[in-house]
Amino acid sequence: MAKSKSNSWNPSGSTRHYSTDTTQAHASAGTGKSRLHATAVEQETAVLISVPPRRQNEHQTTEYLDELAFLVETAGATATERFVQRLEKPDIRTYVGEGKLAEIKAYVHHHNTSMAVFDDDLTPSQLRNLEAELKVKIVDRSLLILDIFALRAKSATARTQVELAQYQYLLPRLTGLWTHLDKQRGGVGMKGPGETEIETDRRIVRDRIAFLKEKLETLDKQAHTQRKARGGLIRVALVGYTNVGKSTLMNTLGKAEVFAENKLFATVDATTRKVVLENTPFLLSDTVGFIRKLPTKLIESFKSTLDEIREADLLLHVVDISHPGFEEQIQVVNDTLAEIGAAEKPLLLVFNKIDQYRPDEIPADHFAAEAAEEERETNARPPLAQLQATYMAKLHDPVVFVSAQSRENLDELRQLLGQRVVALHQQRYPYETAGTNEAE
Numbered sequence: 001m002a003k004s005k006s007n008s009w010n011p012s013g014s015t016r017h018y019s020t021d022t023t024q025a026h027a028s029a030g031t032g033k034s035r036l037h038a039t040a041v042e043q044e045t046a047v048l049i050s051v052p053p054r055r056q057n058e059h060q061t062t063e064y065l066d067e068l069a070f071l072v073e074t075a076g077a078t079a080t081e082r083f084v085q086r087l088e089k090p091d092i093r094t095y096v097g098e099g100k101l102a103e104i105k106a107y108v109h110h111h112n113t114s115m116a117v118f119d120d121d122l123t124p125s126q127l128r129n130l131e132a133e134l135k136v137k138i139v140d141r142s143l144l145i146l147d148i149f150a151l152r153a154k155s156a157t158a159r160t161q162v163e164l165a166q167y168q169y170l171l172p173r174l175t176g177l178w179t180h181l182d183k184q185r186g187g188v189g190m191k192g193p194g195e196t197e198i199e200t201d202r203r204i205v206r207d208r209i210a211f212l213k214e215k216l217e218t219l220d221k222q223a224h225t226q227r228k229a230r231g232g233l234i235r236v237a238l239v240g241y242t243n244v245g246k247s248t249l250m251n252t253l254g255k256a257e258v259f260a261e262n263k264l265f266a267t268v269d270a271t272t273r274k275v276v277l278e279n280t281p282f283l284l285s286d287t288v289g290f291i292r293k294l295p296t297k298l299i300e301s302f303k304s305t306l307d308e309i310r311e312a313d314l315l316l317h318v319v320d321i322s323h324p325g326f327e328e329q330i331q332v333v334n335d336t337l338a339e340i341g342a343a344e345k346p347l348l349l350v351f352n353k354i355d356q357y358r359p360d361e362i363p364a365d366h367f368a369a370e371a372a373e374e375e376r377e378t379n380a381r382p383p384l385a386q387l388q389a390t391y392m393a394k395l396h397d398p399v400v401f402v403s404a405q406s407r408e409n410l411d412e413l414r415q416l417l418g419q420r421v422v423a424l425h426q427q428r429y430p431y432e433t434a435g436t437n438e439a440e
């Protein structure tokens, strides 16, 4: 099932949504109005290419390609065709086999496609071979995600983190990368978080990496001091897969104005607000969303942003229950939390977008019911009450089902969250009387 798509059409792949220029810093990304160059490249088109692992079923393959198409769209291009090849494992030289490659080549040339996007990371040599064969821009998963991050990053820290990750990705791939495409530079894969396109001279890149690392260290120290200055308040971080509604919840709970949009990675900067529930003030942070196959290198360079999660006292794990793959998304988030050393934190599971959730219809006729059974094994959508019971039994903890958009059950969430915060606060300040705990 395809995710609902945003209709915003970005006429130029090289459009810069965010810049240091304050006249453009307003969070209106996606409108494509902030073009710097009137002569920028035309709307870029992309073919999507995937070699799914054996255990992956058709549903998942489609869902993953939908997600990849959504990423491409978020980066400012349009996916026009999909190529899937079932192989024992991806070809070491060209990711897909010879026959498939010829098929893709014919397509991209016939349709004048601007790039080929791969649902995995490519080795530097695969990248070179593919570029030589297809003669279009080759974009792998890391490069695509980095490109979106570059569009979204606003704060000095986020921009520095993105730029560092981009150069670390590029350095081993610089030889021969897009050399014959020099004139078409720009667009997806080439957006830097600064004013200019990213640099491709090796020596300059090395110097820049060293400089960015130093800069991040300084920024880290400043952030650490700032966090200490926040006092002894309990800290809660919103975590979850990208596009599940974390920022929307932040807006309703924290009455903050945080940029929320139906695009992947709307939030790359961490934002923190002070919230009061049950007479107890605490800090609520919105953070960058997670996604499957998020490269470890990228996670590492987002250390400062992820510190917000690592240092939290409680995590609000937001899940988009209307997404067919929500259970796998929960798993991806849990795995990523483990990877950044935050798996053991107290956690409150919040199922969002219940307004959009449609349970399976149980067919009246017996044979149809049997046929639906097989389908349900991979794609079960039981009634909400049943889901809630299952998760509560599994976690031995309350879980909340809300809609941040239509504001259903938000009082229940406030109450549960308030109770958890009060409990954590009392644990930390056992000698304070409840209700008088202004800990600042």
Ligand SMILES: Nc1nc2c(ncn2[C@@H]2O[C@H](COP(=O)(O)OP(=O)(O)OP(=O)(O)O)[C@@H](O)[C@H]2O)c(=O)[nH]1
Pocket: 240, 241, 242, 243, 244, 245, 246, 247, 248, 249, 259, 260, 261, 262, 263, 264, 265, 266, 267, 268, 287, 288, 289, 290, 352, 353, 354, 355, 356, 402, 403, 404, 405, 406
């Ligand atoms: N139907 C429905 N849509 C929602 C709900 N909550 C959020 N959305 C929409 O989902 C999309 C993503 O919301 P965001 O709040 O930006 O999601 P996020 O988790 O912050 O996403 P990233 O920052 O990209 O990781 C937006 O279009 C929201 O309007 C909800 O309860 N129901």
Ligand SMILES: [Mg+2]
Pocket: 246, 247, 248, 259, 260, 265, 266, 267, 286, 287
């Ligand atoms: Mg967000």
